[in-house]
Amino acid sequence: MIERIVIRGYRLFQDFEMVPTAGLNIVVGGNEAGKSTLLEAISLGLTGRVDGRWAEEQLNPYWFNQKLVANYFAELAAGNSLKAPEILIELFLSPANPDIHILRGVYNSRAEDAPGVRIHIRPSTDYSEEFASYLATPDRPDIIPVEYYEVEWQDFAGAILHRRPKSLGVSFIDSRTIRSTWGLDYHTREMLGDFVEAKERAAISVAHRSARHNISETALAEVNKRIIAEGTKLHDKDLALQMDQSAGASWEASVVPHVGEIPFALAGQGPQAAIKVALAMNRSADTTSYVLIEEPENHLSHTSLTQLIARIEALAGNRQVFITTHSSYVLNRLGLDKLRLLHAGTPTTFSDISADTVLYFKRLSGFDTLRIVLADKLVLAEGPSDEMLFERAFRDKHDDKTPIEAGIDVLSMAGVSLARALELSAALDRQVAGIRDNDGKQPSHWEGKVAAYLQPGKRQLFIGDPADGKTLEPQLIHANGDATLRALLPITDDTKTTLDWMTGHKTDAALKIVESKTSITFPDYLMKAIEFVE
Template identity: 55%
Template sequence: MITKVVIQGYRKFRSFSVAPDAATNIIVGDNETGKSTLLEAITLALSGRIDGRWANEELNPYWFNAEDVRDYLAAYAKDPQTPAPSIRIELYFDSEDPDVQRMRGVHNSLRLDCPGTKLEVVRNPDYDEEFTAYMADPDRLGVMPTEYFEAMWKDFNDTPLRRRPAALGLSMIDSRTIRSKAGVDYHTREILSSFLEPKERAAISVAHRKSRHEMTTSSLGGLNEKVRDGSEDLHDAPLSLTMDQSARASWEAGVVPQVDNIPFAMAGQGQQASIKVALAMKRRAESARTVLIEEPETHLAYSRLHKLIDRVETLAGKNQQLFVTTHSSFVLNRLGLDKLICLRGDTPARITDLDDGTVAYFKHLSGYDTLRLVLATRLVLVEGPSDEMVFKRGYFDRFNKYPEADGIDVISMNGITFKRALELCTRLDRDVVALQDNDGTDAANIVEELKEYLSVNRKMFVGDPALGKTLEPQLVKANGVDHMRTVLGLRPQDNPDTWMPNHKTEGALRILESEQTVVMPDYVKQAVEHFA
């Protein structure tokens, strides 16, 4: 299994490392944080390939980290001897498999004596003169000329690798795109091929060649007689047609799977994605030790996604290590918050000590938008939509802008307990404020029960029970009955004390949009001031 991934200078990652879980890893992050890049890097270091092509064939200037390139160009202007930027991707393994142990060594950035593979992109010394001329050109582009670099795939013994060892089996499924016009992309062909033993593959290949030869001698026989008769005047040697027997015409290229008697390419993209995942997970353990899945939720309705995640959980082998990128809270909740890797720059967040009860809690409430909790840098937790709108009004009155403008996400709990949410925020070290009704309980007792999750950056504010059990009476106490009636646009005979509890969301919306002054209860003011 992969125990550590180290990435230096590759695309988004300048100096990145993460210790993945031995079984399942759920990779989340905002757009452009490097989720796909992480899977690409693992693929490159495991196979030396990307999208079925060798790294040297795919090498391009945008593999290099932009900051590394910018710093190098600035330094080169002062000192041409400055070392050129490079790329290093390392995978550290924990396995007693003899094939893996043969890759043991200390040629890695951590100087650990362990098995591993690495992919390095460095300047090729054979092109020193060309590189110097390129750098001296005043009209050169602000990118690295990859023509003068080379990609080297090696193990930790510094031995070049020519093929992926069998013990490092890899399956890659990208649910977002279907690359092949034939409906089966490179990765899917690799998966299908892995179900066969070498002798079985050879037997099919021989049978395929025989059938093509028979077609040449039978079906094409009459046509070849006509071609020969008409070609004698054009060429000294007779012309004829034959079925292609070269490697380009291998049986793998001509065989495609069917779904309910419909060619794979004609199936819906959601169905194709589900099939790819199922095929990858059902491969023999030795041929699929590492399974990489890009956004399994793509193209799938909720019910289909539910079935797919059930299938992933059922098929996951004890010797398989799974990496899944996702934008779906459902996928995250179902596969387990304790498997989370949250990307943010070069410092990923791992949750390694989340309470088992909290993990199970979110699994059972898999529809909750947990990703908002995970991805927010600063957030406010409130009990429901009415509290959310009132807080936003209080924040706007204080700062003349809504909290979202300052990167603060206000999240309604919608039945989720504050204890579970605050535990998750604590493990991720998030800046958070929680607003809670007292419901007749002493505020100090509520805070005391949650004190292990509270700190300077994590606060809970609860209304004084003497001023009301919930938000609505607290607002009436702070503003007075008459002014609250004006804020809400009520008739003279309407009593805010009885109207507001029966129209919580409507009342909060009127408060948010009212042009009248609204005095916030003290605990709401304290929550707003936390962000001052």
């Protein structure tokens, strides 16, 4: 297993370290957080390749962290000498596997005696004069001249690697880039080939060669007669068409998998993604030790995604799996305890979430947990009425600007335990305002139940005074007066009081108030919650 990941100077990562779990790692984060780059770096360290090609062939100036590059050229312009930007990717491996002891040594950034592999991209000593000349050139662009760089792929013993070390097999599945017209990629063909035994492979090859020969002798026979008849006009020797018998025309390149009765390349993107992930997970641990999956939810319906996640769980075995996702369902279903949060290229660590809460969200897999995970500021409202009225109060105070425009996410907790959400928020150190009814009890009663997750100025509950009513509806009436609210609401039954109607039509009442042009006075605890998260 990969015990530690070190990435320096590669794309978004300036100085990155992460200690993954031995089994499943779910990597989440906002856009440009570095999720895809992390998987790419792991694959690069294990294989020396990017997109199937050697790193030295793909080397790009924009692989280098652009902040470090900008600082480098700024220092040069100021007359200061600075070490040229480099890229370092190191994967520290568990010493438990005797097959990888050959990779063990201290040739790593931590000078630690451990097995591992590393990619180091740095200026080549063979081009030191050319590099210096480039830097001295007037009006040259502030771009790293990668032509003068070299790529070193080594193990921690210092040995140069020319191929992926044994036992470090990796499957990289990116469902986002699957296109039906691309057909079957090499990696998928290789995974399907695992099902073919050596003797079967030889037998298929012989049969395929014989079939090609028969085509040359039969279907092409008449064509070749016509070509030979005109041969003297074309060349001094006979010309003819024959089926290719070279290795490039092997049966592997001709056999096409089918999904049902449809060629794999013409199947929908969802089935293609699901099959690729399942094939990667199904490979033996000897063939694939690591599985990297990019956003498995893409192109899949909820039912198909449910089936795929079940397969991932069932087939994971002893592999180390890294999954990036934007899906709360994937996160909940596979377990919040596997969460690895990235933000602007920096990993966020958090306290252990209780097993009960992990199980709770697994059972409540449809809840949008990622909104809690990714929000900078969060309001947890007890229900949809509280959510709508908080947003209206915020807009009234801020000239119709919504909370989300101010970077504040308001999330209804209808049917969800506020305590569980606060526990997750505390583990992630989120700033949270919790809004709830007092239900006839003092606020201190409810605060005591979640005291372990509250922190003054960081996570607080906002609860109305019991003297003004048990729930939101009487609190609104107390703040505005019965007549004012009754005039806003479509109450046609004169026998019902305003409070009775609002209590029986909570969401409808909140919606009417939100849509009204009439100025409303909101309960004090809602306004204090707004001040807290502003």
